[in-house]
Amino acid sequence: MHIVVIAWLYVTVLMALTETSVVAGILTLVFYGLAPTTLLLWLFGGAGRRRRAARMSREASPASDRTDHEKPEH
Numbered sequence: 001m002h003i004v005v006i007a008w009l010y011v012t013v014l015m016a017l018t019e020t021s022v023v024a025g026i027l028t029l030v031f032y033g034l035a036p037t038t039l040l041l042w043l044f045g046g047a048g049r050r051r052r053a054a055r056m057s058r059e060a061s062p063a064s065d066r067t068d069h070e071k072p073e074h
Contacts, residue, residue, distance in 0.1 A: 001044065009033050 012033030019025035 005037050005041065008037060 016025040016029040019028055
């Protein structure tokens with residue numbers, strides 16, 4: 001997936017360099033390169049974010065996984 005992103009950004013940088021003005025080049029880079037790439041990575045990264053959030057919540061509360069008879073008494 002990352003090789004596709006790198007290749008697409010390479011293409012859009014070359015497209016931006018061939019524009020007639022600096023403003024057009026920046027807009028080409030942002031709207032043809034950075035915005036679609038960010039959206040693509042965000043959409044396809046959702047499963048990883050969910051797994052990471054679930055792992056973090058499990059690590060944050062290990063005592064809640066115990067049953068009543070396993071809890072130490074004070």
